[in-house]
Amino acid sequence: QVSIVESGGGSVQAGGSLRLTCAASGYRDFRFSRYRVYWVRHSPGKGLDWVSDISVSGNTFYADSVNQRFTITRENGKNMVYLQMNNLKSNDTAMYYCAAERRGGTALRKPLSLRDYELWGQGTQVTVSS
Numbered sequence: 702q703v704s705i706v707e708s709g710g711g712s713v714q715a716g717g718s719l720r721l722t723c724a725a726s727g728y729r730d731f732r733f734s735r736y737r738v739y740w741v742r743h744s745p746g747k748g749l750d751w752v753s754d755i756s757v758s759g760n761t762f763y764a765d766s767v768n769q770r771f772t773i774t775r776e777n778g779k780n781m782v783y784l785q786m787n788n789l790k791s792n793d794t795a796m797y798y799c800a801a802e803r804r805g806g807t808a809l810r811k812p813l814s815l816r817d818y819e820l821w822g823q824g825t826q827v828t829v830s831s
Contacts (some may be wrong), residue, residue: 703727703820707799710825713789721784721825723799734777736803736820740784741812742795751810752797755782762808767793775808791831796824 707722721740727734739754753773761773772785782799785814800818802809815821 703731704824705799705801705820707797707822707825710797710827712828712830715789715829715831717789718787719789719827719828720784721786721797721799723782723784723822725780725782725801725820726770731780732777733780733782733801734775736784736801737808738773738775738782739800739802739809739818740773740782740797741794741800741815742797742827744792744795749794749812749814750795751812753784754808754810756808759801762810764810786827789827789829791829794827794829798822798824 705728706724718780737756740752741749742752743749752767753771755761755775770788775782798821800821802819809817
């Protein structure tokens with residue numbers, strides 16, 4: 702069984718920074734490197750918003766709202782993916798989820814539900830006060 706755990710959320714003032722961590726674990730030969738990994742977020746009154754993703758080959762993609770402020774990276778040897786968030790704004794306040802999938806093809810950047818992905822975690826809350 703494969704599981705994902707997010708951590709690193711918290712409360713910060715606008716302009717501050719946080720680093721979220723997505724840690725994956727599973728069977729003995731599990732390799733998170735075989736997955737495209739996403740960060741998506743959900744804020745009250747809004748649907749699920751795609752934030753960023755990183756491909757198996759390490760290519761990175763960002764929503765316009767976070768481009769130049771957020772950076773996604775992966776550390777394959779540790780089965781981890783990170784989201785460095787700088788210059789946080791109040792509208793970044795949300796529950797942040799890590800999700801992943803092994804299928805190829807078009808990246809899933811308009812999810813209706815976390816269940817659209819193969820794997821997802823329980824989320825970590827980010828609250829930004831102005």
